Amino acid sequence: MSTPPQIRLGLLLLFAPIVFWLALLVILPHVDMLLISLRVRVAPREYATSLANYAEFFTEPLYWNTFARTAIMSVTATVMTLLIAFPVSYYIAKMVRGRSKTFLFLLCLTPFWVSELVRTFGWMILLRETGIVSSLLLWSGLTDARVELLYNDAAIMVGLVYTSMLFMVVPLVTTLDSLDDSLVEAGYDLGGNSFTVMRHIVIPHAMPGIASGSIVVFMLTLGNYLTPKLLGGKDSLWFTDQIYTQFITRFNWELGSAFGFLLLVLSSAIVWIGLKLSGQTLSATVR
Amino acid sequence: MPVTSPSTDADLECVQLVKRFGDFTAVDDVSFTIAEGSFFSILGPSGCGKTTLLRMIAGFQRPDGGDIRIKGKSIVALPPNRRPVNMVFQHLALFPMMTVEQNIAYGLKRRKASRAEIARKVAAVLERVGLPELAGKRIDQLSGGQKQRIAIARCLVLEPALLLLDEPLGALDLKLRERLKVELKELQAQVGTTFAYITHDQSEALVMSDQVAVMDRGRFVQVGTPQQLYFEPRTAFVAGFVGDSNRWSGRVEDTNGTEAIVITTNGLTMIATRAGEPALSKGDAVDIFVRPEAIVLGRDADGAGGCENRLPGRVESLLFDGANSRVMVRHPATGGDIMVALPQTGELMGLRRGEDVYLGWRARQATCFAAAP
Amino acid sequence: MIPSIPQPPAFRVAYGAYVTLFFLYLIAPLVVVAAFAFNDSLFPSLPWNGFTLDWFFGDRQPRLGLFHDHPLLRSIGVSAFVAVWVSVLSVAAGTCNAFLFERETFPFRDLLYVLMLAPLVIPGVILGISILVFSNTVINSVDAVLGVEIDALRPGLLLVVLGQFAFLTTITTLVISARLRKFDVSLEEAASNLGATRMTAIRTVTIPYLKPALVGAGIVAFLMSFENFNTTLMLVGSDAPLTITMYDRLREGSTPVLNAVSLLLMVVSGVLGLISIFVQRDRTAP
Numbered sequence: 001m002s003t004p005p006q007i008r009l010g011l012l013l014l015f016a017p018i019v020f021w022l023a024l025l026v027i028l029p030h031v032d033m034l035l036i037s038l039r040v041r042v043a044p045r046e047y048a049t050s051l052a053n054y055a056e057f058f059t060e061p062l063y064w065n066t067f068a069r070t071a072i073m074s075v076t077a078t079v080m081t082l083l084i085a086f087p088v089s090y091y092i093a094k095m096v097r098g099r100s101k102t103f104l105f106l107l108c109l110t111p112f113w114v115s116e117l118v119r120t121f122g123w124m125i126l127l128r129e130t131g132i133v134s135s136l137l138l139w140s141g142l143t144d145a146r147v148e149l150l151y152n153d154a155a156i157m158v159g160l161v162y163t164s165m166l167f168m169v170v171p172l173v174t175t176l177d178s179l180d181d182s183l184v185e186a187g188y189d190l191g192g193n194s195f196t197v198m199r200h201i202v203i204p205h206a207m208p209g210i211a212s213g214s215i216v217v218f219m220l221t222l223g224n225y226l227t228p229k230l231l232g233g234k235d236s237l238w239f240t241d242q243i244y245t246q247f248i249t250r251f252n253w254e255l256g257s258a259f260g261f262l263l264l265v266l267s268s269a270i271v272w273i274g275l276k277l278s279g280q281t282l283s284a285t286v287r
Numbered sequence: 288m289p290v291t292s293p294s295t296d297a298d299l300e301c302v303q304l305v306k307r308f309g310d311f312t313a314v315d316d317v318s319f320t321i322a323e324g325s326f327f328s329i330l331g332p333s334g335c336g337k338t339t340l341l342r343m344i345a346g347f348q349r350p351d352g353g354d355i356r357i358k359g360k361s362i363v364a365l366p367p368n369r370r371p372v373n374m375v376f377q378h379l380a381l382f383p384m385m386t387v388e389q390n391i392a393y394g395l396k397r398r399k400a401s402r403a404e405i406a407r408k409v410a411a412v413l414e415r416v417g418l419p420e421l422a423g424k425r426i427d428q429l430s431g432g433q434k435q436r437i438a439i440a441r442c443l444v445l446e447p448a449l450l451l452l453d454e455p456l457g458a459l460d461l462k463l464r465e466r467l468k469v470e471l472k473e474l475q476a477q478v479g480t481t482f483a484y485i486t487h488d489q490s491e492a493l494v495m496s497d498q499v500a501v502m503d504r505g506r507f508v509q510v511g512t513p514q515q516l517y518f519e520p521r522t523a524f525v526a527g528f529v530g531d532s533n534r535w536s537g538r539v540e541d542t543n544g545t546e547a548i549v550i551t552t553n554g555l556t557m558i559a560t561r562a563g564e565p566a567l568s569k570g571d572a573v574d575i576f577v578r579p580e581a582i583v584l585g586r587d588a589d590g591a592g593g594c595e596n597r598l599p600g601r602v603e604s605l606l607f608d609g610a611n612s613r614v615m616v617r618h619p620a621t622g623g624d625i626m627v628a629l630p631q632t633g634e635l636m637g638l639r640r641g642e643d644v645y646l647g648w649r650a651r652q653a654t655c656f657a658a659a660p
Numbered sequence: 661m662i663p664s665i666p667q668p669p670a671f672r673v674a675y676g677a678y679v680t681l682f683f684l685y686l687i688a689p690l691v692v693v694a695a696f697a698f699n700d701s702l703f704p705s706l707p708w709n710g711f712t713l714d715w716f717f718g719d720r721q722p723r724l725g726l727f728h729d730h731p732l733l734r735s736i737g738v739s740a741f742v743a744v745w746v747s748v749l750s751v752a753a754g755t756c757n758a759f760l761f762e763r764e765t766f767p768f769r770d771l772l773y774v775l776m777l778a779p780l781v782i783p784g785v786i787l788g789i790s791i792l793v794f795s796n797t798v799i800n801s802v803d804a805v806l807g808v809e810i811d812a813l814r815p816g817l818l819l820v821v822l823g824q825f826a827f828l829t830t831i832t833t834l835v836i837s838a839r840l841r842k843f844d845v846s847l848e849e850a851a852s853n854l855g856a857t858r859m860t861a862i863r864t865v866t867i868p869y870l871k872p873a874l875v876g877a878g879i880v881a882f883l884m885s886f887e888n889f890n891t892t893l894m895l896v897g898s899d900a901p902l903t904i905t906m907y908d909r910l911r912e913g914s915t916p917v918l919n920a921v922s923l924l925l926m927v928v929s930g931v932l933g934l935i936s937i938f939v940q941r942d943r944t945a946p
Contacts, residue, residue, distance in 0.1 A: 223783020
């Protein structure tokens with residue numbers, strides 16, 4: 001049986017947007033970026049293929065230190081987000097019922113509906129030297145003078161964890177919600193205590209949620225620009241800031257492209273390792 | 288391909304229809320006609336090809352061979368939306384985002400009927416299925432039985448030459464199904480549209496149909512009235528599938544023109560009537576079928592007087608189900624169980640488990656078929 | 661550790677306190693941003709000098725309110741323009757993609773699906789620079805071959821729209837696919853059985869069924885476009901969308917007019933968010 005021609009035409013039309021989108025806006029730009037990262041300017045308007053940009057990354061300590069620092073801070077932020085979000089997600093999924101459950105869950109989503117810029121602005125008002133927290137500390141007598149709480153790693157961490165929270169809470173609540181209460185009851189009934197039930201029943205069940213939440217949070221943190229820049233100030237040393245500097249300030253697109261590509265490789269590698277370790281697939285994670 | 292002359296009183300005519308999926312032949316050389324205004328059922332176990340057959344008539348599958356004609360005209364080349372047949376889907380497929388009225392008007396709108404005509408016809412068909420008050424309701428506000436009738440009304444309003452029904456009672460609970468069986472039959476008689484109904488439930492087919500086709504592994508094994516299928520099955524499959532039966536396997540010991548003496552695998556000797564093709568001869572493997580209600584049950588041997596086949600037995604269990612009550616009787620020598628209908632006349636009221644009874648049945652109520660290879 | 665398993669009261673109290681603290685953490689930055697929009701002071705910080713609506717309606721410097729701050733108002737217009745285009749385009753493309761992945765079979769389908777997901781994994785900054793680099797390459801190549809300069813592909817609103825479209829289409833595709841997957845194909849068959857052509861069946865049955873997902877995906881795309889910063893930063897030209905304008909002001913230090921804009925954003929996103937939750941609530945499920 002052959003497909004009627006008008007159906008084949010329909011299939012072609014259906015292909016048009018995805019081909020335009022993926023080819024022109026995703027694949028070709030990244031290929032182009034890779035090509036540009038592999039060239040150096042030898043004379044005005046003359047280029048040669050070379051690995052010099054990557055060599056510069058590895059020989060200049062500032063660059064790879066920033067790179068490593070960004071990766072380590074992102075891992076730390078991911079772990080902290082998980083540790084903070086898990087008890088809360090468990091509370092929402094298992095300890096409350098009905099309307100208050102929906103309400104708490106929606107409350108967790110609210111920061112997401114507000115621009116990251118606004119959220120970060122809020123933290124700046126809270127943490128700056130003339131800000132709320134500093135005033136509270138002074139007023140309560142815990143400090144003698146106003147303290148600057150902005151522009152350090154702790155401030156960056158607070159902002160990153162805050163921004164990422166939603167992406168951890170939603171998958172965790174979803175998977176924990178699907179855990180049948182009777183499994184927990186059976187765990188206790190068979191002689192388990194809170195620790196063993198958590199360790200052998202709840203956490204294994206929540207593993208897909210933990211994995212997808214952590215992957216998403218890590219990715220977003222690694223690629224974040226605004227939060228480290230605004231809360232960390234000049235010394236934030238975030239790798240995306242390096243990319244911005246190379247592209248916009250120094251106009252060194254070759255080195256900037258190499259940086260972009262390295263960040264993409266790191267991000268993809270960690271996502272891939274995370275998926276492999278937890279036995280998930282990308283397609284399953286997004287569903 | 289032999290050309291059958293189109294008969295004027297046939298609404299649907301299928302000629303040597305074939306449908307294959309890879310190596311699997313779902314519909315294998317099926318030919319039949321459905322007379323105008325009749326209720327025709329296709330009965331078969333799941334996977335027998337009946338849904339494929341229906342979907343070919345509706346136009347959702349292309350046949351690999353053969354022809355489908357409606358009122359003498361071939362419709363194989365027509366797309367589904369141009370065929371003069373309408374279908375009631377298994378899960379009804381009522382449009383959930385539309386009201387009852389909009390559902391029924393859907394087909395008329397596609398025909399570009401005028402607004403006034405649509406309103407008139409929708410009201411008329413709702414009246415005909417007895418649900419005029421439901422016009423403005425949403426689909427999720429209807430009960431199972433109401434949905435059923437709206438799905439049928441949505442098709443009837445288009446005055447199709449043929450209405451196809453794909454197990455529309457399958458998803459309903461037993462009580463509702465029993466009631467709707469009767470309603471559907473009455474509705475069909477009242478509107479006079481030809482119905483082609485597929486089901487795996489033999490009781491639905493027997494209760495509602497004028498004609499039933501029994502389908503097995505892609506082929507029609509027998510087409511006939513419900514009575515013919517029940518009392519004169521032509522193959523072992525039909526005898527086993529339509530109604531309940533006791534069944535024995537055995538070999539032919541001796542045979543004359545109409546009857547055969549058979550020794551069953553558990554050592555009983557029976558006299559049975561031969562049925563179906565091909566003719567049997569000594570030594571052939573056969574299956575014998577005896578309906579539970581064809582067996583005479585008595586407390587003493589005299590009760591089974593005129594029967595060619597007689598057996599003693601002991602009541603193993605009583606399965607009380609009102610008019611459908613059965614007795615399981617165990618034959619002590621072989622240990623085999625025989626299912627017997629419990630007469631409701633009263634003399635066997637006090638029957639208990641463990642009582643000795645006598646069974647008997649006539650040779651013409653024991654049909655034997657060549658065993659399926 | 662579920663309500664049916666008894667726990668020591670101390671544990672319950674501690675757990676409750678922890679969850680309360682968490683929600684305080686969650687809500688605190690938003691509350692202070694909103695509150696300082698009404699502080700009668702030139703800086704968004706303590707002390708509290710009393711209530712004022714100047715940061716919304718003030719009409720002269722230095723107390724220029726949001727509704728008289730023309731650069732700010734213009735950037736809101738730019739953002740809205742971009743967001744409308746991005747949501748229309750990404751919902752249209754997402755609908756096509758959903759039909760492609762849920763209805764059709766073709767070679768390399770799984771590979772294409774993974775590629776479709778890729779924009780989720782690409783950091784926004786990198787997506788931005790790759791499009792910037794590529795559009796520059798296209799300009800140079802076309803200039804070299806045809807001698808025509810395509811100025812539209814210089815950093816500007818077109819690139820911003822394309823850049824946001826590039827990652828939002830993945831999200832709209834996922835949202836619309838999820839709904840289409842639940843669609844019972846026999847509804848389309850029923851439509852065609854009742855006389856509809858394939859296109860009519862899709863228009864009258866499938867699209868109305870998808871409507872909640874289309875509206876929901878459109879709102880999500882609109883909001884995410886409005887709020888996007890990373891990709892936009894790399895592609896922006898002279899017309900700055902709101903987030904870019906706010907970012908510049910934030911770095912220079914600004915009056916509480918920024919709080920007023922933020923509050924407005926919160927209210928609008930909150931309303932749109934509620935609408936999207938409301939329309940996606942499934943009333944037609946069987």
